[in-house]
Amino acid sequence: MTLNSKIPEGSVSQKWTNHKFGIKLVNPANKRKYDVIVVGTGLAGGAAAATMAELGYNVKAFSYHESPRRAHSIAAQGGINAAKNYPNDGDSIYRLFYDTVKGGDYRARESNVYRLAEVSNHIIDQCVAQGVPFAREYGGLLDNRSFGGAQVSRTFYARGQTGQQLLLGVYSSLVRQMNTGKVEFFPRHDMLDVVKVDGKARGIITRNLVTGEITSHSAHAVILATGGYGNVFYLSTNAMASNVTASWRAHKQGAYFANPCFTQIHPTCIPVSSDQQSKLTLMSESLRNDGRVWVPKKQGDDRNPKDISEDERDYYLERLYPSFGNLVPRDVASRRAKEMCDKGHGVGPTKLAVYLDFEDVMQRNGKDWVSEKYGNLFDMYKQITGENPYETPMKIYPAVHYTMGGLWVDYNLMSTVPGLHILGEANFSDHGANRLGASALMQGLADGYFIIPYTIGDYLARGGLQDINSSHEAFKTAEKNIQTNLEKMMAIKGTKTVDDIHKELGKIMWEYVGMARNKEGLNKALDLIPQLREEFWSNVSIPGGLNEFNPELEKASRLADFLELGELMARDALNREESCGGHFREEYQTSENEAKRNDNDFAYVAAWEFKGANNKPELHKEDLIFDEVGLTTRSYK
Amino acid sequence: MTWIFTFFQSSIGKKILMATTGILLSLFLATHLLGNLMLFGGAEMFNNYVHSLANMKPVVRFAEVILTLLFLAHIISGIRVTLENKRAKSISYKISPGPETTKLHSRSMAISGSIVFIFLVFHLQTFWYSFQNMHSADADFYDVVINSKVGYNNPLIAGFYILALLLLALHLRHGFQSAFQTFGVGDSRYKSLIETVAVFFWLVIPLGFISIPVYFGFIK
Amino acid sequence: MKITVQAWRQSSPTSAGEFVSYPVDNVSEDMSFFEMMDKLNNNLIRQGKDPISFDHDCREGICGTCGIMINGRAHGPLKGVTSCQLHMRSFKDGETLVVEPWRANSFPVIRDLVVDRSSFDRVMESGGYVSVNTGGVPDANATPILKNDVDLAFDAAACIGCGACVATCKNSSAMLFVGAKVTQYALLPQGQVERKNRVSNMVAQMDIEGFGNCTNTSACEVECPKEISVENIARLNREFLKASF
Numbered sequence A: 001m002t003l004n005s006k007i008p009e010g011s012v013s014q015k016w017t018n019h020k021f022g023i024k025l026v027n028p029a030n031k032r033k034y035d036v037i038v039v040g041t042g043l044a045g046g047a048a049a050a051t052m053a054e055l056g057y058n059v060k061a062f063s064y065h066e067s068p069r070r071a072h073s074i075a076a077q078g079g080i081n082a083a084k085n086y087p088n089d090g091d092s093i094y095r096l097f098y099d100t101v102k103g104g105d106y107r108a109r110e111s112n113v114y115r116l117a118e119v120s121n122h123i124i125d126q127c128v129a130q131g132v133p134f135a136r137e138y139g140g141l142l143d144n145r146s147f148g149g150a151q152v153s154r155t156f157y158a159r160g161q162t163g164q165q166l167l168l169g170v171y172s173s174l175v176r177q178m179n180t181g182k183v184e185f186f187p188r189h190d191m192l193d194v195v196k197v198d199g200k201a202r203g204i205i206t207r208n209l210v211t212g213e214i215t216s217h218s219a220h221a222v223i224l225a226t227g228g229y230g231n232v233f234y235l236s237t238n239a240m241a242s243n244v245t246a247s248w249r250a251h252k253q254g255a256y257f258a259n260p261c262f263t264q265i266h267p268t269c270i271p272v273s274s275d276q277q278s279k280l281t282l283m284s285e286s287l288r289n290d291g292r293v294w295v296p297k298k299q300g301d302d303r304n305p306k307d308i309s310e311d312e313r314d315y316y317l318e319r320l321y322p323s324f325g326n327l328v329p330r331d332v333a334s335r336r337a338k339e340m341c342d343k344g345h346g347v348g349p350t351k352l353a354v355y356l357d358f359e360d361v362m363q364r365n366g367k368d369w370v371s372e373k374y375g376n377l378f379d380m381y382k383q384i385t386g387e388n389p390y391e392t393p394m395k396i397y398p399a400v401h402y403t404m405g406g407l408w409v410d411y412n413l414m415s416t417v418p419g420l421h422i423l424g425e426a427n428f429s430d431h432g433a434n435r436l437g438a439s440a441l442m443q444g445l446a447d448g449y450f451i452i453p454y455t456i457g458d459y460l461a462r463g464g465l466q467d468i469n470s471s472h473e474a475f476k477t478a479e480k481n482i483q484t485n486l487e488k489m490m491a492i493k494g495t496k497t498v499d500d501i502h503k504e505l506g507k508i509m510w511e512y513v514g515m516a517r518n519k520e521g522l523n524k525a526l527d528l529i530p531q532l533r534e535e536f537w538s539n540v541s542i543p544g545g546l547n548e549f550n551p552e553l554e555k556a557s558r559l560a561d562f563l564e565l566g567e568l569m570a571r572d573a574l575n576r577e578e579s580c581g582g583h584f585r586e587e588y589q590t591s592e593n594e595a596k597r598n599d600n601d602f603a604y605v606a607a608w609e610f611k612g613a614n615n616k617p618e619l620h621k622e623d624l625i626f627d628e629v630g631l632t633t634r635s636y637k
Numbered sequence B: 001m002t003w004i005f006t007f008f009q010s011s012i013g014k015k016i017l018m019a020t021t022g023i024l025l026s027l028f029l030a031t032h033l034l035g036n037l038m039l040f041g042g043a044e045m046f047n048n049y050v051h052s053l054a055n056m057k058p059v060v061r062f063a064e065v066i067l068t069l070l071f072l073a074h075i076i077s078g079i080r081v082t083l084e085n086k087r088a089k090s091i092s093y094k095i096s097p098g099p100e101t102t103k104l105h106s107r108s109m110a111i112s113g114s115i116v117f118i119f120l121v122f123h124l125q126t127f128w129y130s131f132q133n134m135h136s137a138d139a140d141f142y143d144v145v146i147n148s149k150v151g152y153n154n155p156l157i158a159g160f161y162i163l164a165l166l167l168l169a170l171h172l173r174h175g176f177q178s179a180f181q182t183f184g185v186g187d188s189r190y191k192s193l194i195e196t197v198a199v200f201f202w203l204v205i206p207l208g209f210i211s212i213p214v215y216f217g218f219i220k
Numbered sequence C: 001m002k003i004t005v006q007a008w009r010q011s012s013p014t015s016a017g018e019f020v021s022y023p024v025d026n027v028s029e030d031m032s033f034f035e036m037m038d039k040l041n042n043n044l045i046r047q048g049k050d051p052i053s054f055d056h057d058c059r060e061g062i063c064g065t066c067g068i069m070i071n072g073r074a075h076g077p078l079k080g081v082t083s084c085q086l087h088m089r090s091f092k093d094g095e096t097l098v099v100e101p102w103r104a105n106s107f108p109v110i111r112d113l114v115v116d117r118s119s120f121d122r123v124m125e126s127g128g129y130v131s132v133n134t135g136g137v138p139d140a141n142a143t144p145i146l147k148n149d150v151d152l153a154f155d156a157a158a159c160i161g162c163g164a165c166v167a168t169c170k171n172s173s174a175m176l177f178v179g180a181k182v183t184q185y186a187l188l189p190q191g192q193v194e195r196k197n198r199v200s201n202m203v204a205q206m207d208i209e210g211f212g213n214c215t216n217t218s219a220c221e222v223e224c225p226k227e228i229s230v231e232n233i234a235r236l237n238r239e240f241l242k243a244s245f
């Protein structure tokens, strides 16, 4: 099957307008005849479910969370971008588009990114109308701040809780539709399969996490907005339950997985402190505005940082990047920190950390100034580490944060399975090989509020959908398969816990498919992951029963999919013989250790087709064409 | 009219009823105290005061009816609220939240109120009821209050009064300011004002009442 | 460190529960409370026993999923933090931690320490929104809003819906949660049109769900991880009065 991205005709700025005019519509009276399933009620899924219900569709929404007010989206701190140009600093839709394509290191589809920038302004209007309390200035108008990778102030924020406030906005419109009965919400339901009839996605199989009941749900179209898969690394800044299961099961049903190796590593996280560590915590990037990153020049120097004199310190970012200094992009800062630690300059008990020092700025501007600006972050750091960053430098280390890869979608956000649409972080999306700060929230809401409600109409209006319900044969078979699979897992009764194996997978992924990758390591990962998968299927131990609330079973079922995804990530990383954005292949770097892109051979989206459990996946390429943004090399020297 | 009914059935409505009656009862306590302080003026002064009250029977009767209604509304509502609240947490904690989260006086409203109620019954039965049967013009009310078997000069009776009044103080320590929170004036702007006025009601008034049994029961 | 966890074990919503004690050795001070629980659970699984179920997700104090009563304190002994933000350095070596689920009849236990808080969602369904459809709204800067009002609205909107207020309240009252939501909308121009209906409906639903009557003990304010003030309860009372008369 060749990939048809269905990019509309016309100039980049006219594509979406033309497309909206060209697509088929479902007339208002007919919308209530269509059922749509939305899996996931984070920003993307919640927005889609509410908006489609407003339009008149019957929506069934599912989440493994207990309420649509909870989702990983809630954790976003920094903010959300939009091209409003309220500060009058020269921003525009075109500039947001341009920055996003460039920031993504030229591995995103121009047409989609332009549309994202185009609808970004409506998102802010919508959220304000819902009562989202964005930060304001004394005059009562909205405040903006600047964020990594942009030279304009276009980020809207709500203290350090932007994701939380946006999600509560989405939640409010969703509960409103739940109240009218247009949305039926299924809390604590895990989607375990997509069901196809006639080759089209017609429903899903879920497990009720409280009772263990396996149920079929049918609809005319299915939407997945199930988030990212950063937890394949075990330790990440993602919420504990974030997982790939929905995407992966869809992949196995024929949805291509695009650019799985594109992961974003965030440079300023609190380092791992023990082998019991379960989760990494992000510290806002804004800290790099005033903190200075350094390591001791001497390897293995474990003196108190106060006793290490200026000339014994290596402010390596300032040394390597005189013009950007501590403010180089996320991928560069992360990679350099790892390099320093690998060379034996790491600090702290695990030697996997670098210092982020505020001494200078405190001397220059005073402690009060610093606490005014960063007080809550300093408190958070103290709460977690027990150390006072006013007195001793912070220790930071990079951590997995976001996955740019995801299921392949066309311009209508439809995957390679007809009727199966993917939104938010779960699709391979608009961020190419690297996502700019404050753009994920924007993309999730754009997909959910302003894109899918139109494009799904086009799919539905084309008709050709059989009249079926969940008693159709296809559902029964799928239910049975799920049941057998879960029973098989429960029956293993081995000696390792789910966490044990997940941690091992995390180590492999971090070591070989992490921040810096090379052929040898990737091949090693391709060796080790199947072995570990083997071990899982022969030696995992899952307590409890199938028909009860059983968190270990949930975790095991998710891990089983991570164990397959990990291999695909390694394969994708091996295939991409270039360095771009979050993907750094050690073999492909400049003499100054910077990423070396290969636009001649790799300016494509790598979309992988599942070919059966024991077969290699097949690679399909969607060539990326850059009409608007000229391909240049990033430089931060 | 159903909206009134709905209002007082709602959790906030019930609380508004408690708060209104509670505040009115507190105001009554203030006037009651003024009368009682006449005991310090001696038998003649006090007897004259009670006689003058007896001379405006209809007014007093009316006030008594209102007062009874206030008490009934307050107590019935109090019992209802307390029972409903018990039902809302039918399983309690092995280690219950304690002084780190709440003050004793706010946790013990039902108990302090109930003991005040027991006291009230006793109080009405001894003084109010005996007064009703004293019709002659030279009846000595002072003597009943101070010197009789149930009077303040009996340290046991005086002690019981003091205990009940301390509990009333506890009740009002929480109740008075709580009522304003219930009325919706809990902003920081008014908080200090309310708390100052509250001191008069929860501390000064009960102390005023307590001074009587203390003086007649122990000092004199 | 050595810790003893005395946990409430209840295998299903209908079964009876009991407290069971478990020793946990080699606890490091840097572990979070949940990492200690993970360790205990992994030990239990290795011994062929059932691990202790508890709800959690973000583990950084923002999603509101976690919530455990630890030694009689909702979210443990620290102020302004959730259960997931506690670290073992807050406890003493050799200490016994009694861990219980949120107790409130409107939050029935699902298993062990996991409770069902869908009553909060139903209260929100009854009015916790502004009725705007997607699209067709005015420009975001069309209505300036006093910074002070937005800041106060934000203080209220910071509620993460964890239920600690209900859990710690001796009356299982949900007034802090409802008060926070009502306040957020009451202070913003967007919330004005539906202001009266919203508060009436939300209070009615709150009562239907069986939350208790607030007696202003203010325990909620002490235990709320987002330090939502009881002023929001006063405002809820005021809004309700205004809407009723």
Ligand SMILES: Cc1cc2nc3c(=O)[nH]c(=O)nc-3n(C[C@H](O)[C@H](O)[C@H](O)COP(=O)(O)OP(=O)(O)OC[C@H]3O[C@@H](n4cnc5c(N)ncnc54)[C@H](O)[C@@H]3O)c2cc1C
Pocket (backbone or CB within 6 Å): A039, A040, A041, A042, A043, A044, A045, A062, A063, A064, A065, A070, A071, A072, A073, A074, A075, A076, A077, A078, A079, A080, A162, A163, A189, A190, A191, A192, A225, A226, A227, A228, A237, A238, A239, A242, A243, A245, A246, A282, A401, A402, A423, A424, A425, A426, A437, A438, A439, A440, A441, A442, A444
């Ligand atoms: C710490 C942190 C900070 C961040 N800060 C920012 C920021 O400042 N700005 C920014 O733009 N972005 C930020 N991001 C990224 C951004 O938050 C996410 O990319 C985005 O919120 C993802 O939204 P989503 O709707 O796609 O998915 P999610 O919010 O992850 O929602 C997924 C939904 O799918 C459901 N689900 C998943 N699988 C299943 C299944 N199998 N069955 C049933 N339901 C399922 C879940 O229950 C949930 O409802 C941050 C990310 C992190 C980790």
Ligand code: HEM
Pocket (backbone or CB within 6 Å): B015, B016, B018, B019, B020, B021, B022, B023, B025, B026, B029, B074, B075, B078, B079, B081, B082, B106, B109, B110, B112, B113, B114, B116, B117, B171, B172, B174, B175, B176, B178, B179, B180, B182, C214, C215, C216
């Ligand atoms: C002179 C007598 C009394 C006075 C002045 C008084 C005053 C008050 C006040 C002001 C309140 C606060 C209302 C609110 O928070 O909104 C209150 C509450 C209450 N009272 Fe009384 N009261 C008296 C007697 C009683 C009695 C006899 C009872 C017996 C049952 C009682 C039981 C309660 C209860 C249960 C509450 C509610 C608890 C609470 O809101 O915290 N009170 N009272």
Ligand code: SF4
Pocket (backbone or CB within 6 Å): C158, C159, C160, C161, C162, C163, C164, C165, C166, C176, C177, C180, C220, C223, C224, C225, C226, C227, C228
């Ligand atoms: S008000 Fe506070 S304690 Fe109550 S649910 Fe909200 S955040 Fe939790």
Ligand code: FES
Pocket (backbone or CB within 6 Å): C055, C056, C057, C058, C059, C060, C061, C062, C063, C064, C065, C066, C067, C082, C083, C084, C085
């Ligand atoms: S787990 Fe999210 S707040 Fe504790």
